[in-house]
Amino acid sequence: MMALAALTKSSGRGSASASEYEVSCVGGGSSNYSEECETDNVTALKFVELSETWKKDTEYLSKLSKKVMHPAYQRIIGMGRDAIPFILNDLKEDPADWFWALTAITGENPVAEASAGKVEEMAKAWLLWGRERGYGV
Amino acid sequence: MSKSDLDNAFPNLALSNYEISSPKSRRYNCIAWACKDTTRKWDCFAFPVPPGYHWPKGASLGDDIVALISVFAAQGYAPCAESSLEDGYEKVALYVDDAGEWTHAARQLPNGKWTSKMGDAEDITHSAPEDLTNSIYGEAHCYMKRPSMKRQNEEEERDKL
Numbered sequence: 001m002m003a004l005a006a007l008t009k010s011s012g013r014g015s016a017s018a019s020e021y022e023v024s025c026v027g028g029g030s031s032n033y034s035e036e037c038e039t040d041n042v043t044a045l046k047f048v049e050l051s052e053t054w055k056k057d058t059e060y061l062s063k064l065s066k067k068v069m070h071p072a073y074q075r076i077i078g079m080g081r082d083a084i085p086f087i088l089n090d091l092k093e094d095p096a097d098w099f100w101a102l103t104a105i106t107g108e109n110p111v112a113e114a115s116a117g118k119v120e121e122m123a124k125a126w127l128l129w130g131r132e133r134g135y136g137v
Numbered sequence: 138m139s140k141s142d143l144d145n146a147f148p149n150l151a152l153s154n155y156e157i158s159s160p161k162s163r164r165y166n167c168i169a170w171a172c173k174d175t176t177r178k179w180d181c182f183a184f185p186v187p188p189g190y191h192w193p194k195g196a197s198l199g200d201d202i203v204a205l206i207s208v209f210a211a212q213g214y215a216p217c218a219e220s221s222l223e224d225g226y227e228k229v230a231l232y233v234d235d236a237g238e239w240t241h242a243a244r245q246l247p248n249g250k251w252t253s254k255m256g257d258a259e260d261i262t263h264s265a266p267e268d269l270t271n272s273i274y275g276e277a278h279c280y281m282k283r284p285s286m287k288r289q290n291e292e293e294e295r296d297k298l
Contacts, residue, residue, distance in 0.1 A: 060256040062166035064182040095163055109186035117177030117191030
């Protein structure tokens with residue numbers, strides 16, 4: 001099993017600052033466990049920082065094309081599949097506009113046509129997609 | 138975000154008498170709210186793999202204001218000259234930024250005030266479309282109106298006679 005950094009918000013639901021997150025390692029068994037975990041911690045903190053910036057800067061935007069072209073969002077997409085567990089985790093807490101990023105990274109879209117725009121249903125479809133692929137969400 | 142964050146982002150709002158009228162919600166956006174739909178987000182930006190968000194079938198796609206006008210035309214709105222309250226009609230204001238792209242829609246309330254969903258933040262009630270003029274939303278570019286439900290019912294009753 002791969003080492004995986006888990007993000008836990010120390011406060012309640014909703015947005016939080018980077019300092020409110022605790023990063024811990026789960027999994028193990030690999031000889032490179034601690035190295036993998038450290039790398040993953042860095043990824044986790046990078047994700048938190050970028051997602052906070054994106055949410056703050058685009059809070060008043062409704063238009064998706066403007067939101068997803070924000071540099072922080074694009075950098076998260078640039079993290080590739082490493083970003084998926086963190087995006088799914090965030091989606092579970094607070095269904096922000098992560099759907100475009102998920103389709104861009106994975107080339108998939110598990111959302112049914114009837115759920116288009118219904119963010120809670122879209123989030124559920126992606127969380128199920130994640131569970132089916134072994135992401136612990 | 139708090140009222141002071143809104144004031145900072147929208148300087149005209151800070152000078153006006155506005156109210157926050159809902160909790161924050163990511164469930165719907167400004168276009169959906171202007172169309173009285175609080176169940177989903179409306180946007181035509183294409184996803185790398187469909188489906189994306191809701192956009193009425195037959196409405197134009199793209200960033201040009203023509204696309205947004207077509208959405209409201211599909212809801213029975215027609216272009217009109219200005220934003221003042223007209224008895225028997227409901228109006229919307231459509232916003233365009235400096236790049237010429239549509240950004241926002243606000244809906245007039247029966248009392249003449251306006252209501253807007255502020256992105257992922259709250260709904261607000263504001264005095265005039267101009268209250269939201271800023272670098273994010275640009276400015277109200279055009280207005281559209283349609284007969285209110287009350288007027289539609291009256292016209293139907295009249296047609297029956």
